[in-house]
Amino acid sequence: MEKYELPLVIFTVLSQMSVGITLLLTWRSLRGEVNGNRLHWLITGLILGVASIAAVLHLAHPEHAYNALINLKHAWLSREILGATLYGAMIGLAFLSKGNKGAALLASLFGILLVVVQGMTYAAPAMQAIANGITMMLFFATVWVMGCAAAPLLGLKASNAALRQGIIALMALLIAAPVMWLSGGTIMKMTAHAWLSSPLYLGSLLCCIVGGTLSLKHQPMQKAIFAILLVGVVLSRLTFFGDTVSTIVNIGHLY
Numbered sequence: 001m002e003k004y005e006l007p008l009v010i011f012t013v014l015s016q017m018s019v020g021i022t023l024l025l026t027w028r029s030l031r032g033e034v035n036g037n038r039l040h041w042l043i044t045g046l047i048l049g050v051a052s053i054a055a056v057l058h059l060a061h062p063e064h065a066y067n068a069l070i071n072l073k074h075a076w077l078s079r080e081i082l083g084a085t086l087y088g089a090m091i092g093l094a095f096l097s098k099g100n101k102g103a104a105l106l107a108s109l110f111g112i113l114l115v116v117v118q119g120m121t122y123a124a125p126a127m128q129a130i131a132n133g134i135t136m137m138l139f140f141a142t143v144w145v146m147g148c149a150a151a152p153l154l155g156l157k158a159s160n161a162a163l164r165q166g167i168i169a170l171m172a173l174l175i176a177a178p179v180m181w182l183s184g185g186t187i188m189k190m191t192a193h194a195w196l197s198s199p200l201y202l203g204s205l206l207c208c209i210v211g212g213t214l215s216l217k218h219q220p221m222q223k224a225i226f227a228i229l230l231v232g233v234v235l236s237r238l239t240f241f242g243d244t245v246s247t248i249v250n251i252g253h254l255y
Helices: 006-030 038-058 062-069 076-096 101-121 133-154 160-181 186-196 199-214 222-242
Strands: none
Touching: 006 038, 006 076, 006 101, 006 133, 006 222, 038 076, 038 133, 076 101, 101 133, 133 160, 133 222, 160 186, 160 199, 160 222, 199 222
16 A cells, blocks of 8 residues: 555545534634534544654654654645644644634634645645646645534534535546646646546545435435545545656656
């Protein structure tokens, strides 16, 4: 599974789910629907904690993880680690203040900044197909879908309409991206063919369709919807990291 960067898949998916929950909690807090509940913020922080453990395990020397912060001036990876740390601190503040509106807003702000930084970190120039805004859009679509999908599991009122809109947005991005790449250069075309022929990619679309369909039921099975969509997002992220072709692919060949 090294090709598919499993630790990064876990880190990005779970951290973005955490941001989605944070945004939803903040919105509900501002509307007076959620007050003084530390449990929600604890769960949000635990999800980010698991994501961070996966990120540390991705490093060649996890015991020296702190060294990743020394190049903030030039490296998006260093900024990502700082962003995750600050976002975690804001979740802690929201937990300690029992979901105070100001603390919740700060957590949301730093969560959004974290996803923006992730969108820059993984839009590597060598990966021509994703070295653009598509990376950030896919990440924010994950925030949208997984935040809405997780809400009912936290005892919050379901937002099925918003969930379906997020699923449609995610599917539109997943379908439009490889179609556009087909009209690009050699590396983009190779990436498009790799995605479109990948069982992981096709499985992610199928999960989105099934999850969206289940949400239409009069009494949706929220746990099943969450599980199916989580699988779908993970499959799409495996495709993102594993099937996106780099410009180094032809090194050593004549042409």
